[in-house]
Amino acid sequence: MSQNWVLTVGKKDLADAAIEAAASLEPAPGQAVVSVDRVGLTANNVTYGLLGKAFRYWDFFPAPSPDRGIVPVWGFGDVVASTTEGVAVGQRLYGYYPMAGQLLVTPGRVDGSGFRDIAEHRSALPSPYNAYALTTSDPSYSLEDEDLHVLYRPLFFTSFMLGDQLVDQDFWGAESLAFSSASSKTSYGAAFLLRASGRHVVGLTSSGNVEFTRSLGVYDDVYEYGDLDALPKVPTAHLDVAGSSDVRAALRASLGDALVRESIVGVAHQEKASVGTLGDPRTVVFFAPDQMRKRTADWGRAGLDQRFAEAWRSFAPFARDQVEVVVSSGPEALREVWLEVLANKTPPRVGNVIQL
Numbered sequence: 001m002s003q004n005w006v007l008t009v010g011k012k013d014l015a016d017a018a019i020e021a022a023a024s025l026e027p028a029p030g031q032a033v034v035s036v037d038r039v040g041l042t043a044n045n046v047t048y049g050l051l052g053k054a055f056r057y058w059d060f061f062p063a064p065s066p067d068r069g070i071v072p073v074w075g076f077g078d079v080v081a082s083t084t085e086g087v088a089v090g091q092r093l094y095g096y097y098p099m100a101g102q103l104l105v106t107p108g109r110v111d112g113s114g115f116r117d118i119a120e121h122r123s124a125l126p127s128p129y130n131a132y133a134l135t136t137s138d139p140s141y142s143l144e145d146e147d148l149h150v151l152y153r154p155l156f157f158t159s160f161m162l163g164d165q166l167v168d169q170d171f172w173g174a175e176s177l178a179f180s181s182a183s184s185k186t187s188y189g190a191a192f193l194l195r196a197s198g199r200h201v202v203g204l205t206s207s208g209n210v211e212f213t214r215s216l217g218v219y220d221d222v223y224e225y226g227d228l229d230a231l232p233k234v235p236t237a238h239l240d241v242a243g244s245s246d247v248r249a250a251l252r253a254s255l256g257d258a259l260v261r262e263s264i265v266g267v268a269h270q271e272k273a274s275v276g277t278l279g280d281p282r283t284v285v286f287f288a289p290d291q292m293r294k295r296t297a298d299w300g301r302a303g304l305d306q307r308f309a310e311a312w313r314s315f316a317p318f319a320r321d322q323v324e325v326v327v328s329s330g331p332e333a334l335r336e337v338w339l340e341v342l343a344n345k346t347p348p349r350v351g352n353v354i355q356l
């Protein structure tokens with residue numbers, strides 16, 4: 001088993017990132033150890049840190065000391081030790097991992113598609129984050145697209161559920177759908193799916209990202225944040241991925257009553273306290289697992305997986321053409337990429353994958 005380590009950050013200072021040596025993990029009966037192999041880093045992971053306390057993201061992978069946290073990442077890991085029937089050394093699993101060399105899991109609901117980590121400290125946390133999917137039976141997995149999977153899967157799942165909620169709610173009556181942080185993977189994944197919706201799909205972005213956002217070809221129009229006065233005064237839903245109070249205020253001033261819905265999806269601009277004008281009946285918080293629960297009840301788990309796999313198959317070739325995957329190696333590279341993404345120094349075209 002390889003040497004273990006964890007990358008911890010200061011809960012109050014996410015730029016205070018340190019690699020700490022950790023004991024190699026051994027499974028007790030009914031457990032397994034997964035070696036974390038290949039993970040991605042995007043603004044989404046920074047949001048896990050920013051909202052670590054409020055949304056309990058710190059609780060998935062407790063850090064050695066209470067003032068420090070381990071930021072979750074998505075990716076692939078390999079089972080390196082197991083005392084659980086149905087979980088075998090060599091199995092490759094997609095899921096939610098710590099920034100660490102290894103993860104100890106207590107597999108429950110083991111079946112042909114993988115398992116859930118039923119460890120006590122994760123039991124009250126949202127269940128989609130506790131699922132580990134075997135690559136061998138995942139309908140949206142392919143070896144050649146592993147890096148796309150690492151980078152986009154959690155984000156495109158949100159894009160898919162967000163687009164689905166819009167359709168489900170008849171777009172809240174909006175004729176225009178305006179995405180802030182339109183250059184983000186979460187936004188342009190949703191815009192990709194909504195091209196055929198019959199709605200006007202608009203991207204809002206920072207001046208430096210206008211050209212990239214236009215080049216995606218998924219938005220009917222792209223505006224920079226300084227030009228929101230020019231937005232057409234038609235019923236508009238704001239899919240707020242930036243989480244910026246300035247952008248929200250500018251949209252309210254520009255659109256007035258034509259702003260029919262403000263759905264808070266993310267906080268890419270790192271305004272931690274920015275959860276919108278809650279109390280305004282137009283404002284809702286979007287949390288992908290909520291819509292997922294609704295559709296699991298409507299379609300069944302297999303029906304949801306099938307629909308997602310179809311959407312993914314249509315999106316993957318597009319994503320392959322948009323993203324420049326940059327692969328780096330080892331824990332120290334993970335630390336450097338974390339600091340780069342945290343400082344918003346990663347160009348939107350770059351997708352960071354780290355081989356650990």
Ligand SMILES: NC(=O)c1ccc[n+]([C@@H]2O[C@H](COP(=O)([O-])OP(=O)(O)OC[C@H]3O[C@@H](n4cnc5c(N)ncnc54)[C@H](OP(=O)(O)O)[C@@H]3O)[C@@H](O)[C@H]2O)c1
Pocket residue numbers: 042043044045047048154155158180181182183184185186187204205206209241242264265266267268269270286287288289341342343344347348
């Ligand atoms: N609600 C949910 O269930 C859910 C699920 C998945 C993701 N999300 C959220 O969606 C957001 C986007 O995540 P992503 O991984 O798709 O992002 P990404 O692809 O890494 O997006 C990068 C873009 O985010 C903006 N950005 C990032 N850091 C910034 C900073 N420090 N200052 C200003 N702008 C910054 C910039 O866009 P612009 O210049 O265009 O503003 C940048 O081009 C995150 O907040 C994430 O947590 C929510």
